[in-house]
Amino acid sequence: MYSLHSTPRHDGFHMPAEWAPHAQTWMVWPERTDNWRMGAKPAQAAFAEVARAIASFEPVTVCVSAAQYENASLQLDHPGIRVIEISSDDAWVRDTGPTFVINGQGGLRGVDWTFNAWGGFNGGLYWPWQRDDQVADKILGLERCPRYRTEGFVLEGGAIHVDGEGTVLTTEECLLNSNRNPELARQEIELMLADYLNIEKVIWLPYGLFNDETDGHIDNFCCFIRPGEVLLAWTDDEDDPNYQRCHAALKVLQASRDAQGRDLVVHRMPIPGPLYATAEECVGVDRVTGTQPRDPSIRLAGSYVNFLIVNDGIVVPGFDEPEDQAALDILQELFPERRVVMVPGREILLGGGNVHCITQQQPAR
Amino acid sequence: MYSLHSTPRHDGFHMPAEWAPHAQTWMVWPERTDNWRMGAKPAQAAFAEVARAIASFEPVTVCVSAAQYENASLQLDHPGIRVIEISSDDAWVRDTGPTFVINGQGGLRGVDWTFNAWGGFNGGLYWPWQRDDQVADKILGLERCPRYRTEGFVLEGGAIHVDGEGTVLTTEECLLNSNRNPELARQEIELMLADYLNIEKVIWLPYGLFNDETDGHIDNFCCFIRPGEVLLAWTDDEDDPNYQRCHAALKVLQASRDAQGRDLVVHRMPIPGPLYATAEECVGVDRVTGTQPRDPSIRLAGSYVNFLIVNDGIVVPGFDEPEDQAALDILQELFPERRVVMVPGREILLGGGNVHCITQQQPAR
Numbered sequence: 167m168y169s170l171h172s173t174p175r176h177d178g179f180h181m182p183a184e185w186a187p188h189a190q191t192w193m194v195w196p197e198r199t200d201n202w203r204m205g206a207k208p209a210q211a212a213f214a215e216v217a218r219a220i221a222s223f224e225p226v227t228v229c230v231s232a233a234q235y236e237n238a239s240l241q242l243d244h245p246g247i248r249v250i251e252i253s254s255d256d257a258w259v260r261d262t263g264p265t266f267v268i269n270g271q272g273g274l275r276g277v278d279w280t281f282n283a284w285g286g287f288n289g290g291l292y293w294p295w296q297r298d299d300q301v302a303d304k305i306l307g308l309e310r311c312p313r314y315r316t317e318g319f320v321l322e323g324g325a326i327h328v329d330g331e332g333t334v335l336t337t338e339e340c341l342l343n344s345n346r347n348p349e350l351a352r353q354e355i356e357l358m359l360a361d362y363l364n365i366e367k368v369i370w371l372p373y374g375l376f377n378d379e380t381d382g383h384i385d386n387f388c389c390f391i392r393p394g395e396v397l398l399a400w401t402d403d404e405d406d407p408n409y410q411r412c413h414a415a416l417k418v419l420q421a422s423r424d425a426q427g428r429d430l431v432v433h434r435m436p437i438p439g440p441l442y443a444t445a446e447e448c449v450g451v452d453r454v455t456g457t458q459p460r461d462p463s464i465r466l467a468g469s470y471v472n473f474l475i476v477n478d479g480i481v482v483p484g485f486d487e488p489e490d491q492a493a494l495d496i497l498q499e500l501f502p503e504r505r506v507v508m509v510p511g512r513e514i515l516l517g518g519g520n521v522h523c524i525t526q527q528q529p530a531r
Numbered sequence: 532m533y534s535l536h537s538t539p540r541h542d543g544f545h546m547p548a549e550w551a552p553h554a555q556t557w558m559v560w561p562e563r564t565d566n567w568r569m570g571a572k573p574a575q576a577a578f579a580e581v582a583r584a585i586a587s588f589e590p591v592t593v594c595v596s597a598a599q600y601e602n603a604s605l606q607l608d609h610p611g612i613r614v615i616e617i618s619s620d621d622a623w624v625r626d627t628g629p630t631f632v633i634n635g636q637g638g639l640r641g642v643d644w645t646f647n648a649w650g651g652f653n654g655g656l657y658w659p660w661q662r663d664d665q666v667a668d669k670i671l672g673l674e675r676c677p678r679y680r681t682e683g684f685v686l687e688g689g690a691i692h693v694d695g696e697g698t699v700l701t702t703e704e705c706l707l708n709s710n711r712n713p714e715l716a717r718q719e720i721e722l723m724l725a726d727y728l729n730i731e732k733v734i735w736l737p738y739g740l741f742n743d744e745t746d747g748h749i750d751n752f753c754c755f756i757r758p759g760e761v762l763l764a765w766t767d768d769e770d771d772p773n774y775q776r777c778h779a780a781l782k783v784l785q786a787s788r789d790a791q792g793r794d795l796v797v798h799r800m801p802i803p804g805p806l807y808a809t810a811e812e813c814v815g816v817d818r819v820t821g822t823q824p825r826d827p828s829i830r831l832a833g834s835y836v837n838f839l840i841v842n843d844g845i846v847v848p849g850f851d852e853p854e855d856q857a858a859l860d861i862l863q864e865l866f867p868e869r870r871v872v873m874v875p876g877r878e879i880l881l882g883g884g885n886v887h888c889i890t891q892q893q894p895a896r
Contacts, residue, residue, distance in 0.1 A: 168610050232597075232618040235665060239672075245533050250673050252616050253597040300600060307604075308615050308673065 169313045170275070173361040179267035179275055180364030183330030183390060184475040187530040189274075191220050191476060192305060194524070195230040195238045196257035200457045201292075202517050203450035212513035213257070214241045216481065216521055219509050221246030223479040229254065229301065250308070255283070255298040258519060260385065261322035263526035264302040264313070267364070272531045275312045277362050278302040279321040284380050285345035286320075291379060291458050291518070309528070319358055320346045324383040324523050326359070329390045332366040332425025334359055339373045339382030346381075367425035371415040375399055375437075376407040378467040379458055385522045386469045388415060391433065391500050394424060399471050400434035407465075408437055435496055438487040441468040443516055458518060468511070472520035473497065474527070479504050483511020483520045534678045535640070538726040544632035544640055545729030548695030548755060549840040552895040554639075556585050556841060557670060559889070560595035560603045561622035565822045566657075567882050568815035577878035578622070579606045581846065581886055584872050586611030588844040594619065594666065615673070620648070620663040623884060625750065626687030628891035629667040629678070632729070637896045640677045642727050643667035644686040649745050650710035651685075656744060656823050656883070674893070684723050685711045689748040689888055691724070694755045697731040697790025699724055704738045704747030711746075732790035736780040740764055740802070741772040743832040744823055750887045751834045753780060756798065756865050759789060764836045765799035772830075773802055800861055803852040806833040808881055823883060833876070837885035838862065839892070844869050848876020848885045 174180060195213060196202050202209040217226050221244055229252035230238040239249045254262065261284070264276030279302070283295035306313045327335045340346065341355055350358070356368045374382025388398045398415055401408050419432050448460045470493035473482035480497050484490045490508065497506045514520050539545060560578060561567050567574040582591050586609055594617035595603040604614045619627065626649070629641030644667070648660035671678045692700045705711065706720055715723070721733045739747025753763045763780055766773050784797050813825045835858035838847035845862050849855045855873065862871045879885050 168608070232662065235669070239668075243533070248672055248675060251618060251669055297597065303604075304600070304616055307613055310613060 169315050172314075174267040174275065174277065174314060175361045175364040177269070177275075179269045179273060181265055181267050181328050181330070182529045183328055183393075184527055185392065186330060188224050188477050189528045189530045190225040190227055191474070192259050192263050192526040192528060193217055193226060193228045194252070194254050194257040194259045194262070194301065195228055195234055196517065197231060197234050198256050200452040200454040201256060203447055203460075205450075208513045209517055210238070210241060212510055213524060215509050216514070216524065217242055217247050218244055219481045219507050220474070220476055220525065222507075223476040229259070229305070252301060252304045253297050254301050255292060255295050257517075258324070258523050259301065259526045260324045260523045261380070262298040262301040263323060264306050264311070265323055265363070266311070266528050268529050268531065274309075274529070274531045275314065276302065276306040278306065278313050278315045279323075280316055280319055281322065282320050282346070284322065285343070288345035289381070290345065293456065314362065316358070316362060322380065322383065323526060324380060324385040324519070326363065327384050327389045328363055328365060329393045329424060331393045333369060334363055334365045334367070335369050335371070335388060335390065335396065336384050337371045337374045337382045337387070340380065340384070343381045365425065369418065369422045369424070371418055373411040373414060375467045375469055376411060377465045379518050383523075386467055386472050386520070387411075388419075389471055393426065394428040395431040395433065397433045397435050397471060397500065399437050399469050401437050406437070406440070433496070433500060435470050436489045436492055438468045438470065438485045438489045438493075439466070441466040441485060441487070441515065447516055460516070466515050468515050469520065470497075472511075472522045474521050474525045475501075475504070476527070480506040481521055482506060482508050483514065484508040485512055485515070534680050537679075539632040539640065539642065539679060540726045540729040542634070542640075544634045544638060546630055546632050546693050546695070547894045548693055548758075549892055550757065551695060553589050553842050554893045554895045555590040555592055556839070557624050557628050557891040557893060558582055558591060558593045559617070559619050559622040559624045559627070559666065560593055560599055561882065562596060562599050563621050565817040565819040566621060568812055568825075570815075573878045574882055575603070575606060577875055578889060580874050581879070581889065582607055582612050583609055584846045584874050585839070585841055585890065587872075588841040594624070594670070617666060617669045618662050619666050620657060620660050622882075623689070623888050624666065624891045625689045625884075625888045626745070627663040627666040628688060629671050629676070630688055630728070631676070631893050633894050633896065639674075639894070639896045640679065641667065641671040643671065643678050643680045644688075645681055645684055646687065647685050647711070649687065650708070653710035654746070655710065658821065679727065681723070681727060687745065687748065688891060689745060689750040689884075691728065692749050692754045693728055693730060694758045694789060696758045698734060699728055699730045699732070700734050700736070700753060700755065700761065701749050702736045702739045702747045702752070705745065705749070708746045730790065734783065734787045734789070736783055738776040738779060740832045740834055741776060742830045744883050748888075751832055751837050751885070753784075754836055758791065759793040760796040760798065762798045762800050762836060762865065764802050764834050766802050771802070771805070798861070798865060800835050801854045801857055803833045803835065803850045803854045803858075804831070806831040806850060806852070806880065812881055825881070831880050833880050834885065835862075837876075837887045839886050839890045840866075840869070841892070845871040846886055847871060847873050848879065849873040850877055850880070
């Protein structure tokens with residue numbers, strides 16, 4: 167439709183917290199066979215299960231290529247799921263979709279961040295990524311939402327979490343990485359976040375989860391559960407490479423105040439595993455030079471923090487691990503007013519992310 | 532979203548007349564180089580001009596392939612035009628898009644006719660046509676409209692015109708053609724039209740315009756302008772192959788009553804030309820076996836009847852011919868309450884149709 171040349175902050179728009187009411191959730195159908203094993207069929211089944219789980223709470227729109235349109239339509243045949251044609255390079259709409267912003271008066275717009283496949287030619291996960299970079303524009307056009315395009319400023323939606331009251335949570339590992347916005351200093355990045363999310367305060371955790379191929383996205387590691395409270399992936403095992411990461415994060419969180427001046431309550435979520443792909447799971451991935459290798463020796467960045475908050479619910483990945491039940495219990499206790507649903511997350515994890523990474527909420531006007 | 536297994540008639544839905552209020556108009560971006568000369572660039576410019584003309588009256592959505600998304604978005608940069616990704620085999624949304632039906636109580640649904648590229652392997656214009664056959668489904672899904680799929684019943688939107696009061700106008704040349712629904716008798720086809728358009732009366736003209744590659748679509752030949760009144764393409768030149776066609780149609784129209792029992796007032800619209808493509812215009816079309824040949828010796832089926840009624844307006848093709856002014860005057864007199872806009876129609880005609888063929892109105896709820 168049309169692009170705006172101001173900023174959300176200037177226009178009185180801000181990114182609401184994930185727990186604010188949604189109009190719908192967006193997803194993208196997985197199909198690239200050099201990332202998803204066995205022609206992406208197990209992943210498609212897993213994505214369909216996520217879509218159906220969300221659709222029991224709120225409408226879902228799934229974007230799919232022309233080639234997969236018929237198959238996806240049949241697999242997603244559900245009155246709460248809309249299948250539309252939008253092509254992409256992979257299926258991570260958290261990172262390629264728009265960040266929706268609202269003004270509290272019925273206005274809905276979107277931020278279309280520049281996308282470079284998590285690092286461009288300096289450690290990015292694939293090339294080309296042009297179709298992925300168009301996803302946000304296409305979604306916003308389709309919803310007739312005016313668009314803020316951050317020409318040249320690289321950010322993925324999975325790299326930020328907001329509390330809706332002026333605070334954003336992110337990681338230095340990702341946002342200060344030389345493969346994102348190397349020409350910008352920390353303070354300049356803070357200004358961009360302030361302008362486009364309309365926040366007052368950035369809380370920088372040093373790292374995300376170990377071996378997260380996104381360079382430490384916050385959404386696989388730590389999130390707000392309500393204003394003043396966060397949930398942090400946690401291990402007490404000193405031999406786990408995540409040990410230092412969790413403790414470094416805790417230290418920052420305990421020393422931080424949010425934009426409203428509150429101290430933060432930190433809840434802890436056990437990290438499952440350690441999880442690894444089996445040799446069998448790695449065999450069915452097309453081998454293409456330059457894409458992320460899949461190998462049984464590489465630890466998977468599995469995390470229960472990678473859940474999505476939906477209207478009246480929580481959709482969280484499970485891994486058939488002993489920690490699954492604890493994760494469910496923790497979430498149900500933290501969100502007593504929501505129904506917590508666990509969906510099989512392993513196939514999504516094998517591709518490099520989980521429920522939160524493959525979804526993007528569209529707030530209600 | 533979901534398909535219905537009943538019929539519009541059963542559910543109290545009907546196709547409104549084109550002059551009923553619209554929510555928007557749909558178009559599809561042209562790009563196939565074996566139908567549109569010079570890489571489809573002149574046609575794209577012409578389609579963009581049609582889109583802008585319509586957008587001055589009502590919203591427009593243009594469907595475009597992934598490959599042409601960026602180019603189309605830039606060429607169609609206009610606050611009233613939405614560009615979305617829907618792939619297709621060509622650009623005739625009148626024939627590939629849904630026929631929208633309403634119930635007068637806010638309900639909006641769509642009929643998704645089976646499409647076979649105007650004749651399938653028996654005189655059809657290209658193969659494959661699978662993407663074209665999916666266009667209606669995709670549009671309806673996108674608009675969250677429940678869908679009536681006429682499995683196996685072939686019809687194009689350009690083959691019908693309704694008065695919104697129980698009457699449909701069509702041609703035997705098209706609907707009784709052995710390349711559409713050869714297994715159905717005239718009465719069975721009438722029953723299908725009755726069920727899916729919710730009409731009571733079919734008026735069958737013997738033919739459409741001479742050399743119309745759609746096998747005589749009504750929308751290039753004769754249309755309702757209001758209940759009880761039609762506009763018929765006309766020539767008084769006995770040597771014109773259209774002479775017999777026009778007079779045969781007039782005879783039927785003068786002998787017909789509509790569903791409400793009214794006699795029909797028949798207005799006449801001069802046929803421009805005769806029009807032919809120049810050798811230069813034919814050179815830039817890719818030559819592919821089995822597609823429609825483009826040759827300066829083949830008469831073009833140019834017609835001013837191929838206009839679109841939009842909210843408060845009429846968008847009609849012009850041909851830089853002496854009859855252009857008469858056509859404008861006739862339409863302005865027939866539609867005194869609407870603003871009549873003439874757009875360059877020659878490039879669209881070279882591809883085999885005109886303004887009405889490349890548009891599909893979505894009625895207001």
